[in-house]
Amino acid sequence: MPPLSWRQHTLIQALLSRGPLKEKDFHAIFSDVTGKSLDSHQQLFNDYLRKINMELSYVQFELRACRNQYDSGVFYGVVNTVADEQSKLGSKYTVPQIAFYKAIIESIVLDHTAQGTISNIKALNIQLENQGASSSQVPTAFKNFSMTQKEKTIRELVNDQWLCAMSDGDIGLGVRSFLDLRSWFHNNQVPPCDVCNESGIKADLCPNESCSVRIHKYCLQAKFSQQRMEKVCPGCGTQWPYVVMAKAEVVEEEERDVQQPPPPCGPHMRKRQRSSRHVEEGERESNSQPPENGQPSRRQVAVKVDYDDNGFVPSQLPGTKRATRNSARLHR
Structure with missing residues (x-):
């Protein structure tokens, strides 16, 4: 050749x-x-x-x-x-920083509401001690990873595009995470979008609480933009409350959702205004009790997260799990 x-x-x-x-x-x-x-x-x-x-x-x-x-x-x-x-040898991130990144990613993908984000406060309160097998085996560097170090790490991960800062101050996945972790999402059973079959990190959920179908907003736009297409869930047939917007409106809405500068961090950050929907969801989550039969609803899709001896990180951070070369192909 x-x-x-x-x-x-x-x-x-x-x-x-x-x-x-x-x-x-x-x-x-x-x-x-x-x-x-x-x-x-x-x-x-x-x-x-x-x-x-x-x-x-x-x-x-x-x-x-x-x-x-x-x-x-x-x-x-x-x-x-x-x-x-x-x-x-090629990573600029320390072991505690990598563990912190891993914990943020895990929290985001385990969110059964598929919001695709974690609040800044919740991220800063992640305890790295929970990443160890037992309290006696937790590295000292994990125990001494301060709030200031977490703030600095978030800023660095945002600047390097491993994470992104949303307009409301929440933290989402950066484009480099979407590039690197596609195989990891698949191998760890992150629920896929029903239309494109890519991981549904940020997606809309079927209105039927017992249905686990999730679809990316842009996939919904493509699917329901056809006038004769019936706007129902492809899994259970429930009517999907979706209003087809013009392309310009979609772009404008998406631009409002994402903010490029790093998020404000720490205890002195300005208190963010949260939507009533988020508040209600938080109250429901904190006040809800487990079902009597002890089984989670189908909406709360279980995600199996496995880590090997090297840990979990993207390709340019230490300890990446080996990816299947043919599992992620170029797509438009």
Whole structure:
């Protein structure tokens, strides 16, 4: 096989030097280096990505695309598909910071309401001691991980796009987490979207409490935008209360949901205004009692979270679980 051309090298270098790129920016680079419009040369673009990934596979890297579930934007990035001891040398994060990140991710994906976020206060109150097998085995660094260090870690993870800051101050997954953790979401049984089959981290739930179907907002828009499409749950047939919006309205709403600057942290942060729905959900959660039969409802989907000896982190953080190379393919 002939070596990669300078044009293909340029695409790789752009992602390595700048981090994940929005679809339009990555397409613009392709058009600049090839002199061809993507609209009329889609097959050439696909061939470029296929050849790049064939070469990257020899060093356990992959160029892949993902969709940001908060604003539906598509991003491209290069990720490491294998974790080993040598990978730890390339991380700027400490072991307690990685454990803190892991705990935040776990809290977000275990949320049965599929809001895809965790409050800043809840994140700062995560106890790393709970990450150990027993109190006698908890590393001293975990016990001494202060509130100030947690605030600093959140800011760094947001700046590096492992996490994102929402407009209401909550914390969500960053685009690099969506890129790196796709296989982990699948392997740990995170409920998928019924339309696209990607993990439903941020999704709308079926109105039927006994139905576990969840669908991304942008997938709902695509599914129900057809005039003759009956707006019902594909799982149980319950009427789905969804109003199809114009594309401009969808973009405007999604832009309001996501805020790029890091979130305010610590005890001096301004008290955020929470919607009545969130307050009511919090009250229901705190006041609710377990069912008499001791079984959770189907809405409370159980997620199995496993960690190996290396822990759990994305590709450029130490201890990533080995990802199946073919399990995450480029998609539009």
